[in-house]
Amino acid sequence: MLEGVQRRMLLRVCSAYRTTSTVALQVITGVIPIDLMVEERRYLYEMGNGQELAIRKAARERTLNLWQRRWELNEEKGQWTKRLIPNLRPWVTCRHRRIDFYISQFLTGHGSFGVYTQRLGISENAFCVYCGEEDSPEHTVLYCHRWAPYRIAIYGELGFQLTAETLVAHMIEDKRQCNTIDISYKILPASQFLCVLNIMKPSLDKWETPNSSIKYTDVTFLW
Numbered sequence: 001m002l003e004g005v006q007r008r009m010l011l012r013v014c015s016a017y018r019t020t021s022t023v024a025l026q027v028i029t030g031v032i033p034i035d036l037m038v039e040e041r042r043y044l045y046e047m048g049n050g051q052e053l054a055i056r057k058a059a060r061e062r063t064l065n066l067w068q069r070r071w072e073l074n075e076e077k078g079q080w081t082k083r084l085i086p087n088l089r090p091w092v093t094c095r096h097r098r099i100d101f102y103i104s105q106f107l108t109g110h111g112s113f114g115v116y117t118q119r120l121g122i123s124e125n126a127f128c129v130y131c132g133e134e135d136s137p138e139h140t141v142l143y144c145h146r147w148a149p150y151r152i153a154i155y156g157e158l159g160f161q162l163t164a165e166t167l168v169a170h171m172i173e174d175k176r177q178c179n180t181i182d183i184s185y186k187i188l189p190a191s192q193f194l195c196v197l198n199i200m201k202p203s204l205d206k207w208e209t210p211n212s213s214i215k216y217t218d219v220t221f222l223w
Helices: 002-014 022-029 034-046 053-073 079-084 088-093 101-108 114-119 137-143 145-158 167-173 175-181 188-207 216-220
Strands: none
Touching: 002 022, 002 034, 002 101, 022 079, 022 101, 034 053, 053 088, 079 101, 088 167, 101 137, 101 188, 137 145, 145 175, 167 175
């Protein structure tokens, strides 16, 4: 019951899709699972309500260790998120991290990506409309040639390339790098538009005639 209440709150906090697992929501928002928070409060009570700062710090470290252990043992849900954020403490304690609708999609894999929309039966296939590769968040942000100009600019400023294993780590490292890497207002809005357009393609095809002034392909290449 408490986990359900927390889940609804976290969905609003990060504007994630409702199909996102609770464990992934907790991680990307940096909000400790409710049952571990209850356990922390119990621990503080037993230690004398945690009046001393040292006791409160020890209790929080204990909670983070328990959460990290649970995250490591999780092999079912949020595996893409786990690949991006294997170590919780740096992410949870980072003061300049932020989360929004687009970042949530990338961090969870639940969003306008072919592998996701096909799994839900929204689209007929999971292929990228530009290169024919499997359209995953990793492909869209790190490999698709359509968004290469964005990546070249980012890599030029950073001085190195990014991978799924290093992207979040570099965002955490310092605020400047986080702002440079920020994918939420560069690649994903345009990518989402094209994903939706691709889903609508069968309907758009019906509207096209030999004398049509605008074609489906014309629209996609505006981006």
